[in-house]
Amino acid sequence: MKLTTRLLRAGVEASTDSVGDSYDNALAENLWMIIKTECIRGRVFATRAEANLALFEYIDGFYNGRRIQQRLGWLSPVEFExxxxxxxxxxxxxxLKPRQPTLTS
Structure with a gap:
């Protein structure tokens, strides 16, 4: 309730839907599933800093720049750019090629 009140006072509309509707969180949940599958699962981190670094390297070093995407024609953002x-x-x-003179009769 406090969050809703603060958002209203700030003129911000919360991104929520009906109770039990997962559409709002679907993209975030999908991203975390991919991160768990491709980056975290099967690894053991000695420290929280090591885990943070692994997540940063995966998200910024691979996921954002080199991971292929269907909407980019199966190119990575770097390749697309x-x-x-x-x-x-x-x-x-x-x-910039010079135009050929046109012949007029």
Missing amino acids: EKHYADQATAEQTN
Whole structure:
């Protein structure tokens, strides 16, 4: 109740749905499932700092930049960005070619 009151006073609308509806948390739950499966499961960390570092390296070093994504045409964000800039450079080079004079009768 205190959170709801604070959000209302700040003019913020909470991202919630009906009770028992998991749609609000589906993306976060999916991300944690992937992290557990690909990064944590089967590993033992000696310290909390070691676990934090492993999570940081996975999320920032792999998940955000190198993990392929269907909506990017099965490219990683890094590959997608490189392709975008290469395509842009090719288009600019095409636009810089001198135009052939047109023959008029």
